[in-house]
Amino acid sequence: MIEIKDLHKSYKMGSNSLHVLKGLNFNIKEGELVAIMGSSGSGKSTLLNILGMLDELDEGSYTLDGVPIKNLNETKAAQYRNKFLGFIFQSFNLINYKTAVENVALPLYYQGVNRKERQEKALKYLEQVGLKEWAGHLPSELSGGQKQRVAIARALAAEPKVLMADEPTGALDSQTSYEVMDLIQKINDDGNTILVVTHEPDIADMCKRIVHLKDGVIVEDKKVDQVRASQYV
């Protein structure tokens, strides 16, 4: 599903340049649930942003579902993001003036789905994350865990090939974190490919594979026995 070869990325700041990713290689197959682990500043978000086509790589190659991702213009990139990718952010990034159901429906708007169908689908996904009764509420009326579940529903609504979550539990307490992870595991059980960036070992242990980043290189890439989050909720 995802193939990266010799991926490099630096940030230029004035005359200085910060080499953040220094030649990464790995593949992710369909249906995997991968944790990208590492301490703060190790380049996890940078990597995820590149994989999510929110940012561009400097060197190396990236293939997503057989499509080489290289030199795309914004219009093309928007199409791929819409079709292939779903995002879950640490800070939720819900649109504050839209209700839960409208937020979930937004990617469908950009897919050209009509209003009625958008509404139905969005409600279906809200139901899946257990928030059907909250459909008409604004983000400001929801708790952190609920916001993240709305964000997950929104990521799911587009029916993407890969879900990308950057510290999805970073802003949540541990109980809520487990609930969110439980949801992510269930979505993975349905066959969705998911990447989770985290610096918390217990969250990483709930994935099926851990890629460990340190100072911009992969120091470890191992399969793990998944800890089910459902036992904590």
Add this chain to the structure above:
Amino acid sequence: MFDIERWQEIFDTIRKNKLRTFLTGLSVASGIFILVILLGFGQGMQNGIANEFEGDANNLLGVWTQVTTKEYKGLNPGRPIILSNRDYDYIESKYSDILEFKSPNLRIFNASINYKNESGAYQVQAVAPNYQQIENAEMLQGRFLNYKDDASVAKVAIISKKIREELMPNEKNPVGKELKISDLVFQIVGVFSDKGGDFDESRLYIPQSTGQRVFNRGDSLSMMYFTLKPQATFEKTLAASNKFNSEIETYLKQVHTVAPDDGSAINTFNTLENVKRFMGMMKGIKLFFWFVGICTIIAGIVGVSNIMLIIVKERTREIGVRKALGAKPWSIVWMILHEAVFVTAVSGFGGLIFSMGLLEFIGPKVEVDYVLNPSIDFNVAVTTVLLLIFAGAVAGFFPAWRAASIKPIEALRDE
């Protein structure tokens, strides 16, 4: 072009961002409002000033005389100069092809006027029939003087509305009635009113010949009035009238043996010079109001641009989210422009209708000197609104395009 889904998305955004929409709309509407009121009053001032000048024929020329101030050909200064019928007849026949209206004028000040038991002192002017056009006098009843009155030295008088009200308040129609001027019986043949007001209405008109005879003035005149046929342009008429004035002044100085450089004995006036000044002033006023108007529009454009910049800045993160969800750059640009154009258009035309309605309503009620019926050219107003909409779209486009074309991660990083 009409995409129902996009309209719904725009309306959602507008509905849920009422304050933003309100502020944008308010600034556009108030800009238009100020402009319309401003230009309206500019027009009102123009109308008002034009109205002040309406009293007399616009191209009125005249001659009057005083005493000489310079010694000339052995004649002492201080000699009174008196115009005569000969002067008038000469000018009338010499310039007959360029003159439009003309009239001699003999004034008797403070003549005593009696009607039955009422009496008063008014000015009597002995004039020719053309004097009606020269003064722009309007006949309310009866007629003005005619040539037969003059030829027959008829004792007929045209009284003003003011005199009718003062001397014969109960007389609905005094035409045919008799009154006494300096104890001589005259028949009233007409009642006039004059836009010039009190001053121009404190008088009666009688035939020139009658005046000279009954007041024993021989063939002397107080003044002469002329108007010239209008030429193709105002400038040409002005030039012709100045030429006419200087020629008759030279001629009259010759026949009355007045020094050519005597600036006082023989005087001419030309209301076209006033008109010229007045037109210059109008131009000035117009220019001023346009200047202020254009400044207002520029201020409006700057305001709209600022609002657009702020809106785009405020929505940068939202733009990042939308892009992460698959929004194409153009759909972002359209989203912002669509909203901007819609809000500017609705509030712009709202402000326009409101202010024009107000102008329409209070305009005719305005009673201030030099302001009359303020109103505005509809086309100018609509053009201004369209200009503001266009400016809003252009001003919104650049920041929207910039926000839409940066990498989503940069937009998302925006706080």
